[in-house]
Amino acid sequence: MSIELTVVGCSGSYEGPGEPASCYLVTVPGKHGKPFRILIDCGNGALSNLHKVIDPSHIDIILVSHLHADHFLDLAGLEVYLAYHPLVNCPTVRVFAPEGIDERLSAATGNPDPIPPGASRAPYEFIPLAEGDSIEAGRAIITAVAVEHPVPAFGFRIDVGDTVLAYTGDTDTCEGASTVAHGADLLLCEAGYVEGRDDHFQGIHLTGKRAGILAREAGAKKLLLTHIPPWTDREVPLEEARAEFDGPLELAEALHTYTL
Ligand SMILES: [Zn+2]
Ligand SMILES: [Zn+2]
Structure with missing residues (x-):
């Protein structure tokens, strides 16, 4: 095993019935024989499923x-878990994220201080992401690539030796998405929109068709579609992608693990 991807949640744009929004646990080899655990995104509802796949105190970094x-x-x-769990001595976790996450999160939690009231340490250390950043994570190198979305947004390439997991994040067709996807062994690709129905939106999300084209043109070996909203018939983006991409293709499923 080089890379293991567990889908914690994959509902598009908000959590659906029993379906958390975007959250992925990626496990790669660590430097001392220990697995290194990377949490990518942690959308609404994700923490519920996260407890089913990992003790949250074992997360090494968050993207x-x-x-x-x-x-x-x-x-x-x-943050509540990491700051206040009475039985677990949680470490401070590095969070690589677009600038401003500290203010956004403190607006949500009501804690203006990095150390929540009564806690002994800050749950998070925030590290702002910039285009092309390279992050060492165990034996993996993660590259952050800017993609097209209404707010600053990144896709991630996770390289372990010759094995590559690519995650588009939220994006429309753009050069950054192609850079992320290039030659990936597994392309975890959003397909938030549907051809026709969502044509009046530009620069926000891919469709199944655009995801399929991206995978084909980038030479991805396998395509896993994600971020499909609860109101979309999941077969539609799957069929759109299948018409463009000949390789193995699946819809991401919460609590499923994919091994590269
Ligand atoms: Zn989204
Ligand atoms: Zn978004």
Whole structure:
């Protein structure tokens, strides 16, 4: 195993019935034989499923693709766990995120101080992301690539040796998305929109068709569609993508694990 991806939540734009919004646990080899655990995004509802897949105190770093609620809001709940769990001595976790997450999160939690009232340490250390940033995570190198969305947003490439997991975050078709997806062994790609129905939106989300084109043109080996909103028939983006991409193709499922 080089990279293991567990989908914690994959509902698009908000949590659906029993379906948390975007959150992914990625496990890579660590430097001393221990697994290194990366949490990518933590949208509304994610913390509920997160407890089913990991003790949250075992998360080594957190990456946030952008500051929409469906990608970061449950960091407010995770802060409570990390700050106040009476039985677990939680470490401070580094959070790589677009600038401003500290103010956004403190507006949600009501704690203006990095150390919540009565806690002994800050649950998070925030590190602002910039285009092209390279982050060492165990034996993985993570590259942050700016993508097209109404707010500053990043996709991530996670390289372990020759194995690549690519995550688009939220984006429309753009050069950054192609850079993220290039030659990926697994492309975890959003498909928030549907052709026709959502044509009046520009620069926000991909469709199944645009995800399929991205995967084909980038030479991705496998495509996993995610971020499908609760009001969309999931077969529609799947069929759109299938018409463009010949390789293995699936819809992301919460609590499923994919091994690269
Ligand atoms: Zn989103
Ligand atoms: Zn978004």
